[in-house]
Amino acid sequence: xxxxxxxxxxxxxxxxxxxxxxxCVRLDSAEKAFIEVLRDxxxxxxxxxxxxxAEELRDLPYVCLRLPTxxxxxxxxxxxxxxxxxxxxxxxxCVVLWLVTSDTIRKQTLDALKDREHAYRIALERGIGxxxxxxxxxxxxxxxxxxxxxxxxIVATIQSFRRDKAEWLRVHRDSSASxxxxxxxxxxxxxxxxxxxxxxxxxxxxxxxxxxxxLRRPIVIVDEAHNANTPLSYDTLAKVYPxxxxxxxxxxKSASNVLHSVSAAELDAEEMIKMPIRLETRPxxxxxxxxxxxxxxxxxxxxxxxxxEGTGGYVRPVMLLxxxxxxxxxxxxxxxxxxxxxxxxxxxxxxxxxxxxDTLTDHNDIMAENCPIRFIITVDKLxxxxxxxxxxxLATVREIQSSTAIEQILGRVMxxxxxxxxxxxxxxxxxxFSVSAHIGAALGNLRESLVQIGFEKMEARDMVIPSPDGGxxxxxxxxxxxxxxxAISIKTPERIPIETLGAEVQAVVAFDEASSSLTVTxxxxxxxxNRLKDSCSTAAGKxxxxxxxxxxxxxxxxxxxxxDGAPFDVxxxxxxxxxxxxxxEDAHFMDRPWELSKCCAELSESEFPGxxxxxxxxxxxxxxxxxxxxxxxxxxxxxxxxxxxxxxSVARLAQWLDHSIPHRDLPSAETGIFLTRAIDYLTTxxxxxxxxxxxxKYRLRNALEQxxxxxxxxxxxEAYQTLLADTLALTVDASNPxxxxxxxxxxxxxxxCNPYTGHHDFSKHYYPRVFELRADxxxxxxxxxxxxxxxxxxxxxxIERRPDASFWLQTSTDKFYPDFVCRLQDGxxxxxxxxxxDRWSNADSREKRNIGExxxxxxxxxxxxxxxxxxxxxxxxxxxx
Numbered sequence: 054x055x056x057x058x059x060x061x062x063x064x065x066x067x068x069x070x071x072x073x074x075x076x077c078v079r080l081d082s083a084e085k086a087f088i089e090v091l092r093d094x095x096x097x098x099x100x101x102x103x104x105x106x107a108e109e110l111r112d113l114p115y116v117c118l119r120l121p122t123x124x125x126x127x128x129x130x131x132x133x134x135x136x137x138x139x140x141x142x143x144x145x146x147c148v149v150l151w152l153v154t155s156d157t158i159r160k161q162t163l164d165a166l167k168d169r170e171h172a173y174r175i176a177l178e179r180g181i182g183x184x185x186x187x188x189x190x191x192x193x194x195x196x197x198x199x200x201x202x203x204x205x206x207i208v209a210t211i212q213s214f215r216r217d218k219a220e221w222l223r224v225h226r227d228s229s230a231s232x233x234x235x236x237x238x239x240x241x242x243x244x245x246x247x248x249x250x251x252x253x254x255x256x257x258x259x260x261x262x263x264x265x266x267x268l269r270r271p272i273v274i275v276d277e278a279h280n281a282n283t284p285l286s287y288d289t290l291a292k293v294y295p296x297x298x299x300x301x302x303x304x305x306k307s308a309s310n311v312l313h314s315v316s317a318a319e320l321d322a323e324e325m326i327k328m329p330i331r332l333e334t335r336p337x338x339x340x341x342x343x344x345x346x347x348x349x350x351x352x353x354x355x356x357x358x359x360x361x362e363g364t365g366g367y368v369r370p371v372m373l374l375x376x377x378x379x380x381x382x383x384x385x386x387x388x389x390x391x392x393x394x395x396x397x398x399x400x401x402x403x404x405x406x407x408x409x410x411d412t413l414t415d416h417n418d419i420m421a422e423n424c425p426i427r428f429i430i431t432v433d434k435l436x437x438x439x440x441x442x443x444x445x446x447l448a449t450v451r452e453i454q455s456s457t458a459i460e461q462i463l464g465r466v467m468x469x470x471x472x473x474x475x476x477x478x479x480x481x482x483x484x485x486f487s488v489s490a491h492i493g494a495a496l497g498n499l500r501e502s503l504v505q506i507g508f509e510k511m512e513a514r515d516m517v518i519p520s521p522d523g524g525x526x527x528x529x530x531x532x533x534x535x536x537x538x539x540a541i542s543i544k545t546p547e548r549i550p551i552e553t554l555g556a557e558v559q560a561v562v563a564f565d566e567a568s569s570s571l572t573v574t575x576x577x578x579x580x581x582x583n584r585l586k587d588s589c590s591t592a593a594g595k596x597x598x599x600x601x602x603x604x605x606x607x608x609x610x611x612x613x614x615x616x617d618g619a620p621f622d623v624x625x626x627x628x629x630x631x632x633x634x635x636x637x638e639d640a641h642f643m644d645r646p647w648e649l650s651k652c653c654a655e656l657s658e659s660e661f662p663g664x665x666x667x668x669x670x671x672x673x674x675x676x677x678x679x680x681x682x683x684x685x686x687x688x689x690x691x692x693x694x695x696x697x698x699x700x701x702s703v704a705r706l707a708q709w710l711d712h713s714i715p716h717r718d719l720p721s722a723e724t725g726i727f728l729t730r731a732i733d734y735l736t737t738x739x740x741x742x743x744x745x746x747x748x749x750k751y752r753l754r755n756a757l758e759q760x761x762x763x764x765x766x767x768x769x770x771e772a773y774q775t776l777l778a779d780t781l782a783l784t785v786d787a788s789n790p791x792x793x794x795x796x797x798x799x800x801x802x803x804x805x806c807n808p809y810t811g812h813h814d815f816s817k818h819y820y821p822r823v824f825e826l827r828a829d830x831x832x833x834x835x836x837x838x839x840x841x842x843x844x845x846x847x848x849x850x851x852i853e854r855r856p857d858a859s860f861w862l863q864t865s866t867d868k869f870y871p872d873f874v875c876r877l878q879d880g881x882x883x884x885x886x887x888x889x890x891d892r893w894s895n896a897d898s899r900e901k902r903n904i905g906e907x908x909x910x911x912x913x914x915x916x917x918x919x920x921x922x923x924x925x926x927x928x929x930x931x932x933x934x
Contacts, residue, residue: 063125065854087101106290151207158276250264334488359475375432403429501513545564562577614846652727809826831924851871
């Protein structure tokens with residue numbers, strides 16, 4: 054397996070982690086860094102809460118990455134040690150303690166990380182260099198040579214670090230083989246020394262794996278952290294004194310510090326999952342099974358057409374069947390016999406995966422063309438780590454009375470084969486069949502199951518839709534809408550006081566006094582249904598409400614412009630070179646040569662203090678009435694003490710700096726001269742010894758990287774301004790298809806992790822859902838204003854940091870994503886960047902305004918740009934005249 058290219062949402066997740074670690078170092082506080090990175094500049098009073106992992110680890114960098122099922126948690130986890138080592142530890146080597154939830158997952162992870170051809174191992178080595186991967190047995194008795202020779206990754210179960218488990222004793226066992234690891238233990242910081250477990254006489258520390266880890270301050274990765282997030286787990290982990298704890302989970306606990314979340318929309322945009330899930334219910338299990346098998350066979354025909362006409366690639370649709378338990382009627386054996394006898398399914402096409410029988414183990418690669426498996430029967434869950442994107446149909450003969458009844462296997466039918474959308478839309482969806490007399494309850498529980506595997510509640514409502522009656526209509530695989538009616542009417546035995554139930558209810562439900570019936574004009578949410586039921590005094594009234602809820606799920610909602618095929622093309626600001634035209638981006642001015650060797654390399658005392666900042670600031674400080682250690686500074690000082698300063702020269706230090714500081718826009722001949730001069734100045738003019746520079750080489754690297762970056766920004770700004778002034782180089786050509794940005798035509802592929810939750814119904818948004826828009830505030834008011842303008846045909850909330858999915862303009866430092874993009878009735882494009890009055894005049898706003906106005910000017914009237922000052926929406930109206 055080769056290296057896997059990171060998806061956009063995966064890179065954004067790593068970027069969030071990098072920003073957090075850099076803030077930890079700059080602020081010398083994990084809590085302050087978390088608050089800074091997550092604070093919303095539009096709501097400065099909303100301060101994110103930071104939870105301490107354990108009292109013994111106060112101000113430890115401890116964050117959670119929330120990734121739903123199918124997002125590739127293990128691949129991301131493989132990239133994180135490199136991010137932590139570079140931006141937090143500032144060390145040459147690191148130890149990683151990789152914790153998983155079970156022995157099965159431990160073995161799978163261990164095998165993957167040991168395989169030099171596996172994408173996980175490649176990602177790991179790309180970040181931290183040469184690696185030795187081992188389990189607890191191999192790590193016990195580890196010596197100094199192995200710790201110093203390579204980066205160490207120890208894969209273990211979470212149970213190994215719980216006091217009530219036998220493995221815990223082995224981790225703390227004294228071993229003479231590890232004696233040399235502790236040769237300099239008395240010279241370590243008091244903060245570390247006090248944590249080392251000692252012999253009963255207290256004379257020396259135990260030569261144990263736990264103590265060895267404590268000295269090396271491991272990066273702790275916790276996979277599926279929701280299974281480990283208990284006080285016992287992290288109090289125990291405190292004994293190995295981690296440098297940071299990084300949780301990867303689909304369902305964070307309330308005490309997790311969620312740094313970044315990934316949404317279903319992002320997964321769908323990257324073609325990772327099948328969406329939506331079509332649900333069919335029947336009260337009789339044999340009828341349901343027949344429908345499910347018919348769907349599987351129709352999918353098989355689509356798959357054959359897809360291979361011949363579409364994206365290619367072999368796909369063999371597979372059905373997962375959930376049987377009832379042993380003491381019930383429709384057991385594994387009953388389902389197995391029904392498949393063979395009633396539907397004549399060959400035995401070789403059926404596999405069983407239960408706690409007592411697992412014939413799946415006979416098939417190493419279920420996606421292989423020679424694998425015959427089409428049906429897999431299970432009860433509660435499939436074996437851990439099993440994955441098959443060919444699983445399209447989930448049929449359960451157990452009535453879904455709770456979300457937990459199905460969540461263990463639901464994620465198995467959601468992964469899209471080969472992470473690639475198919476030509477035939479039916480192959481982009483998943484299919485669920487459930488024995489139930491009430492589709493409303495089944496819908497609710499299936500949606501709740503999606504929440505349990507990491508998706509948001511609001512996302513789940515869109516991700517599961519009821520199939521047409523019986524699931525057998527010809528348009529099952531093509532139609533997005535179940536019914537053509539715009540409203541339904543349900544008789545009720547009692548009057549329901551709609552007028553007292555709030556705006557959310559009144560937006561979709563009315564009560565007709567004459568006919569004593571509910572009129573429903575939109576899909577009811579669970580909260581609307583519950584409010585209506587609570588207002589009823591009789592069981593018959595509540596039943597009528599439930600009937601209305603079920604039928605409302607089949608209503609055709611307002612179709613967004615994208616669903617009717619409306620185009621949304623926006624001309625880009627482009628760079629022209631002869632007949633060649635491409636979107637204007639940083640490469641066009643970054644690649645212009647500039648000479649670092651002629652720049653001043655002298656670092657001042659304020660830029661690079663001659664003495665360690667840790668010694669100057671001390672080891673404790675007062676915060677909130679408590680004494681806290683300066684965790685990050687002490688961590689980096691300890692990592693520095695593990696390094697060996699012997700054998701270094703000016704040339705070797707300059708070479709190390711050259712390798713450690715990114716400079717793809719500069720040749721090493723330029724950086725080498727600059728770095729050597731910088732070192733010479735520090736040693737000769739400021740009298741700092743070479744050994745001290747080596748000892749503080751990461752601080753030196755940061756100082757020089759900042760100095761080089763300041764020169765780079767100056768050079769970029771000059772080159773950027775030169776290009777802006779060139780009337781021929783930058784242009785907008787609305788007639789050239791290569792110079793046009795097009796918003797995706799997939800309704801599900803738009804969005805990020807924060808859906809709009811307000812009650813205002815936007816009638817002109819290009820997509821069915823709005824993302825990254827608060828339900829109140831000035832940006833919300835601006836969106837309402839745009840939605841009300843008769844000149845606006847439709848608009849979109851433009852989402853930041855998604856260059857493939859959002860419109861952008863290049864500034865001298867990064868890409869600028871305006872807040873709103875509108876298509877006007879006359880075909881022109883209007884772009885709006887909202888700025889509060891307090892930020893309208895700052896340097897960042899001025900640069901954005903300049904590039905926006907240049908884009909408008911070069912478009913020849915096809916494009917308009919406005920940046921209203923606060924609520925001065927009249928500025929927008931004037932643009933349209």
